[in-house]
Amino acid sequence: MKSNNKGWTVAYWIVVLVMLAVGVVGWYWRLTTGHQMSNYGSIIPWGLWVAMYIYFIGLSAGAFLISSLVYVFGIERFRPVARLSLFTALVALLMALLQIWVDLGHMGRFYEVYTRPHFLSMMAWMVWLYTAYFLLLLAELWFDTRHDLVRWGERSGVSGFLNRVLALGSRDTTDAAAKRDAKVVKVLGTIGVLLAIAFHGGVGALFAVDKSRPMWHTGLYPLMFLLAALVSGGGLLLAIYALLAPDRGSEQHKDIIDSLSKLVLGLVLLYVLFTFADYSIVWYGSIPLDVNPLKIILAGPFWYVFWIGEFLLGMVVPIVLLGLKSMRRSPWWVGLAGLSIVIAFVAVRLNIVIPPLAVPEIAGIAQAASSPRMSTMYLPSMMEWFVTVGIVGFGAAVYALGYQLLPVKPRVSE
Amino acid sequence: MPEIPVIQQIEDVTARMMDDLQRALKKPPSERRWGMVIDLTKCTGCEACTVACKAEHKTPPGVNYNLVIKTEMGTYPNVREIFLPRPCMQCENPPCVEVCPVSATYKNEEGIVVIDYDVCIGCRYCITACPYGARSFDFGEWYTMGTPEIAPYETAPTFEYSEKRVRKDDASPIGNVRKCNFCIERVHEGLLPACVTTCVGRARLFGDLNDPNSLVSEILAERSSFRLKEELGTEPKVYYLT
Numbered sequence: 001m002k003s004n005n006k007g008w009t010v011a012y013w014i015v016v017l018v019m020l021a022v023g024v025v026g027w028y029w030r031l032t033t034g035h036q037m038s039n040y041g042s043i044i045p046w047g048l049w050v051a052m053y054i055y056f057i058g059l060s061a062g063a064f065l066i067s068s069l070v071y072v073f074g075i076e077r078f079r080p081v082a083r084l085s086l087f088t089a090l091v092a093l094l095m096a097l098l099q100i101w102v103d104l105g106h107m108g109r110f111y112e113v114y115t116r117p118h119f120l121s122m123m124a125w126m127v128w129l130y131t132a133y134f135l136l137l138l139a140e141l142w143f144d145t146r147h148d149l150v151r152w153g154e155r156s157g158v159s160g161f162l163n164r165v166l167a168l169g170s171r172d173t174t175d176a177a178a179k180r181d182a183k184v185v186k187v188l189g190t191i192g193v194l195l196a197i198a199f200h201g202g203v204g205a206l207f208a209v210d211k212s213r214p215m216w217h218t219g220l221y222p223l224m225f226l227l228a229a230l231v232s233g234g235g236l237l238l239a240i241y242a243l244l245a246p247d248r249g250s251e252q253h254k255d256i257i258d259s260l261s262k263l264v265l266g267l268v269l270l271y272v273l274f275t276f277a278d279y280s281i282v283w284y285g286s287i288p289l290d291v292n293p294l295k296i297i298l299a300g301p302f303w304y305v306f307w308i309g310e311f312l313l314g315m316v317v318p319i320v321l322l323g324l325k326s327m328r329r330s331p332w333w334v335g336l337a338g339l340s341i342v343i344a345f346v347a348v349r350l351n352i353v354i355p356p357l358a359v360p361e362i363a364g365i366a367q368a369a370s371s372p373r374m375s376t377m378y379l380p381s382m383m384e385w386f387v388t389v390g391i392v393g394f395g396a397a398v399y400a401l402g403y404q405l406l407p408v409k410p411r412v413s414e
Numbered sequence: 415m416p417e418i419p420v421i422q423q424i425e426d427v428t429a430r431m432m433d434d435l436q437r438a439l440k441k442p443p444s445e446r447r448w449g450m451v452i453d454l455t456k457c458t459g460c461e462a463c464t465v466a467c468k469a470e471h472k473t474p475p476g477v478n479y480n481l482v483i484k485t486e487m488g489t490y491p492n493v494r495e496i497f498l499p500r501p502c503m504q505c506e507n508p509p510c511v512e513v514c515p516v517s518a519t520y521k522n523e524e525g526i527v528v529i530d531y532d533v534c535i536g537c538r539y540c541i542t543a544c545p546y547g548a549r550s551f552d553f554g555e556w557y558t559m560g561t562p563e564i565a566p567y568e569t570a571p572t573f574e575y576s577e578k579r580v581r582k583d584d585a586s587p588i589g590n591v592r593k594c595n596f597c598i599e600r601v602h603e604g605l606l607p608a609c610v611t612t613c614v615g616r617a618r619l620f621g622d623l624n625d626p627n628s629l630v631s632e633i634l635a636e637r638s639s640f641r642l643k644e645e646l647g648t649e650p651k652v653y654y655l656t
Binding site: 033034035036038041042043045046103104105106109110112113116117118120121122123124127206209210211212213357360361362363364365367368369371372373374 | 475476477478481482483484485498500509512513514515516517533534535536537538539541542543544545546547549550551552553554555584586588589590591642646
């Protein structure tokens with residue numbers, strides 16, 4: 001963020017601090033009253049937090065896979081955003097892990113997934129794969145930035161100190177060392193691509209193996225999750241790069257935006273196809289347990305989550321803005337398209353998690369007990385919103401600090 | 415002295431089932447297969463089973479081991495209501511067990527799907543996986559929440575799985591998933607599940623399905639029965655008589 005952006009920076013930090021303050025209240029409620037103040041129940045046992053968790057984890061996987069275009073597949077065109085993608089993947093992963101941790105009934109027992117995993121459960125697989133992915137991200141990011149960490153470590157102040165610490169005593173800035181780093185990054189990136197496919201396909205499988213929920217139980221899900229990750233991660237990078245890159249306005253910036261836009265546009269179109277394939281097949285046959293979740297999505301009390309969120313913001317807006325060449329050359333419109341996708345995928349994730357749960361497996365179960373915990377309606381409680389706002393604030397703060405203090409900014413050709 | 419005519423003794427079902435229990439308990443656990451038979455023609459929808467279950471396990475609001483699902487049939491004035499009591503099905507192939515990331519829930523050697531409260535992390539994946547809606551999450555709530563005092567009947571200890579537990583703060587089973595376990599702790603003491611003991615119409619029967627001489631086995635051999643969602647292949651051990 002350059003000095004002429006000082007006003008924006010101040011505004012950004014005010015928003016972030018407000019979000020963090022809201023988050024502190026939310027987390028205080030959550031930690032002192034447990035799950036009492038939540039609105040999910042035993043009919044809809046997963047709510048906002050699980051939806052946001054798959055949202056964040058999708059952003060992480062998507063951003064990571066985009067970085068691999070450069071590190072693994074050697075598409076140099078995207079080099080300027082590669083490192084930022086990696087950093088985005090790391091921050092999004094942290095947000096995802098925080099979000100799913102707070103959802104547990106016994107947060108203090110999360111370690112059991114390591115000490116006594118049950119590998120028939122997709123959830124156990126995911127936690128193990130996340131752990132591997134987290135370590136790999138740290139390593140890949142370190143080798144990718146090592147050279148710059150050493151150089152930035154010569155600065156004074158907080159940034160210099162932080163970079164010196166993160167360089168872990170490394171001082172070698174020779175070309176040979178840089179070459180070795182690039183090799184290591186390529187190997188790590190390759191493993192990472194496999195890991196990202198495994199863990200995010202795995203998140204899709206976590207839902208897909210649930211035969212009690214016909215809407216989840218489709219072989220499309222693991223693939224759709226991977227695609228959704230690429231679309232949302234791509235949208236986020238598009239927004240960040242279009243709006244924040246230091247070389248905004250230059251020809252290079254315009255070219256990269258153009259390429260990135262085409263990539264994301266292609267992914268969005270593919271996602272439209274997948275969504276159509278999924279929904280149209282669910283619709284066919286009209287068996288209530290299968291179709292009712294979809295009816296809730298399309299015409300239920302929260303119809304706007306699909307029609308405004310998924311359809312308008314996630315499909316129409318990006319297809320128009322990224323599809324028209326004149327729009328694609330303008331960083332503002334492209335950035336807006338990216339933001340539109342980023343918001344739309346919250347809607348996508350909400351609709352994946354909640355409506356399929358809102359149709360009880362046996363009709364009449366919700367009416368058999370008069371308890372708000374046996375409701376087929378779910379709106380997140382204030383506590384749930386606050387906790388999630390806090391996590392977004394945390395992510396935004398870490399991201400901005402990293403952006404300012406660490407060598408992760410989009411690189412300008414010298 | 416005139417002879418007193420002997421009135422034919424009608425065997426009491428509860429006494430019969432308790433005799434069956436004693437026989438089953440003498441066998442090694444792995445040879446028992448506990449099952450429940452619910453006679454829908456006798457169920458009056460009185461919910462005594464639901465209440466007995468609540469009293470036995472002191473389950474909080476929203477935690478329902480047993481429900482009586484009511485369905486209205488016909489149109490006014492020719493309306494009738496049918497009742498379907500729903501405990502845990504104790505599936506032979508339980509979908510809830512596969513998904514648990516820490517093996518906190520498993521089928522024990524007697525075929526009962528149990529939950530280890532001290533292990534369960536409260537992720538609620540099993541709730542989504544159960545095809546019968548038989549699992550609930552303990553949100554740490556109380557019926558008398560918001561009144562000057564939590565009523566003593568809510569804080570009294572329970573003996574589920576033969577462990578003495580007092581619900582308080584965030585100690586298990588608060589924050590855990592909970593479900594019907596056929597009152598296995600009662601069964602081990604020679605008592606029938608609370609819902610069976612209490613059933614006013616003697617619509618609920620319980621016993622060892624592996625014992626051909628048990629009441630449940632005899633009745634299943636005689637009467638036609640169905641199980642919920644047979645097509646899933648979960649092989650429930652709760653049978654409904656029609």
